Amino acid sequence: MTEAFIFDAARTPRGKGRADGALNEVTSVALSARLLDAVAARNGLRGHAVEDVIWGNVTQVGEQGGCLARSAVLLSDLDQSIPGLSINRFCASGMEAVNLAANQIRGGAGPAYIAGGVEMMSRVPMGSDGAAIAVDPNLAMKAYFVPQGISADLIATEFGFTREEADALAVESQRRAAAAWAEGRFAKSIVPVIDQSGLTILDRDEYPRPDTTAETLAALKPAFKDMGEAMPGFDKIALMKYPHLERINHIHHAGNSSGIVDGAAAVLVGSAEFGRAHGLKPRARIRATAKIGTDPTIMLTGPVPVTEKILRESGMAISDIDLFEVNEAFAAVVLRFQQAFGVDPARVNVNGGAIAMGHPLGATGAILIGTLLDELERSDKAVGLATLCIASGMGAATIIERV
Numbered sequence: 001m002t003e004a005f006i007f008d009a010a011r012t013p014r015g016k017g018r019a020d021g022a023l024n025e026v027t028s029v030a031l032s033a034r035l036l037d038a039v040a041a042r043n044g045l046r047g048h049a050v051e052d053v054i055w056g057n058v059t060q061v062g063e064q065g066g067c068l069a070r071s072a073v074l075l076s077d078l079d080q081s082i083p084g085l086s087i088n089r090f091c092a093s094g095m096e097a098v099n100l101a102a103n104q105i106r107g108g109a110g111p112a113y114i115a116g117g118v119e120m121m122s123r124v125p126m127g128s129d130g131a132a133i134a135v136d137p138n139l140a141m142k143a144y145f146v147p148q149g150i151s152a153d154l155i156a157t158e159f160g161f162t163r164e165e166a167d168a169l170a171v172e173s174q175r176r177a178a179a180a181w182a183e184g185r186f187a188k189s190i191v192p193v194i195d196q197s198g199l200t201i202l203d204r205d206e207y208p209r210p211d212t213t214a215e216t217l218a219a220l221k222p223a224f225k226d227m228g229e230a231m232p233g234f235d236k237i238a239l240m241k242y243p244h245l246e247r248i249n250h251i252h253h254a255g256n257s258s259g260i261v262d263g264a265a266a267v268l269v270g271s272a273e274f275g276r277a278h279g280l281k282p283r284a285r286i287r288a289t290a291k292i293g294t295d296p297t298i299m300l301t302g303p304v305p306v307t308e309k310i311l312r313e314s315g316m317a318i319s320d321i322d323l324f325e326v327n328e329a330f331a332a333v334v335l336r337f338q339q340a341f342g343v344d345p346a347r348v349n350v351n352g353g354a355i356a357m358g359h360p361l362g363a364t365g366a367i368l369i370g371t372l373l374d375e376l377e378r379s380d381k382a383v384g385l386a387t388l389c390i391a392s393g394m395g396a397a398t399i400i401e402r403v
């Protein structure tokens with residue numbers, strides 16, 4: 001079987017996902033095309049150098065609808081003979097794009113792919129596509145559907161995490177992100193967003209709040225308490241699925257949950273032969289990939305069973321992993337991962353995460369892989385695992401190993 005290697009990883013800075021955010025003027029297709037051009041230029045790619053562009057985005061409606069991947073190829077300077085595939089595995093879409101590319105290469109379906117994703121949350125609001133699990137009463141009732149914030153609070157209640165623990169994780173995420181930016185740890189991967197006049201729109205993540213403290217977070221009102229207790233009674237729905245709990249302890253708020261942002265990320269994945277043909281040195285091999293379905297009510301626990309699955313299938317143990325990237329969708333997601341595996345928090349999200357820098361849904365999975373690779377190189381470590389929780393109850397994971 002042909003091995004799949006990572007040759008490059010790039011991302012845009014993340015802009016605040018609102019009308020006054022720096023990237024609000026940029027469309028999803030334009031941001032994607034600019035990043036594709038950057039990857040091609042960084043690696044000297046010409047003609048039909050890659051088999052396909054696999055691009056994740058979650059809210060596939062309006063300007064993010066159609067086959068955004070193909071639209072991005074056509075707007076970019078890539079050869080028009082390169083097709084494009086848009087995929088949606090909710091928050092893991094960017095990771096799934098990379099994993100799919102790797103597995104296509106392993107199966108002999110082409111020598112290389114550009115894979116990643118985009119989400120312009122300031123322009124295409126989350127939920128505006130009307131997902132069936134939220135709007136179809138038959139499905140919602142069968143799945144005991146609750147919004148993700150309720151699921152995050154359910155995790156905290158089920159596994160005993162306090163508001164203070166969640167806030168402490170959030171403060172540390174902000175501290176680590178600020179330190180990473182100050183030390184230039186993202187410099188290798190960041191592609192500044194430039195307008196048509198050549199002026200820089202954004203060259204660093206816009207969302208971080210480095211002055212965040214435990215005291216400022218303690219003053220914030222729980223974001224999902226009213227939603228849970230008001231009609232239609234999402235807390236009651238969750239408790240129907242988890243009747244051993246007396247109530248839902250609402251600990252999450254804007255400060256310990258992931259930020260709504262705009263952004264894109266791309267990973268160049270190819271075979272060893274592709275690298276030799278283009279004079280490119282592989283940075284890491286994609287050692288294993290995995291995905292799994294989980295309970296759709298508690299919804300966000302997927303990183304634990306999918307990590308168990310990927311370790312089992314690859315014949316590895318948690319002790320074989322040097323660094324972890326666990327998407328900070330909500331603080332309780334990371335706390336649960338650390339609790340389940342007993343991993344040292346110092347090895348998890350070393351440079352901060354989505355609580356500090358934001359979660360551009362379709363791009364985040366590819367961002368995690370790129371961030372993990374950069375940190376493995378910086379800290380001279382060998383093996384890393386990236387994983388995300390996913391809406392509707394799923395999990396995805398990727399293990400990479402430096403070469």
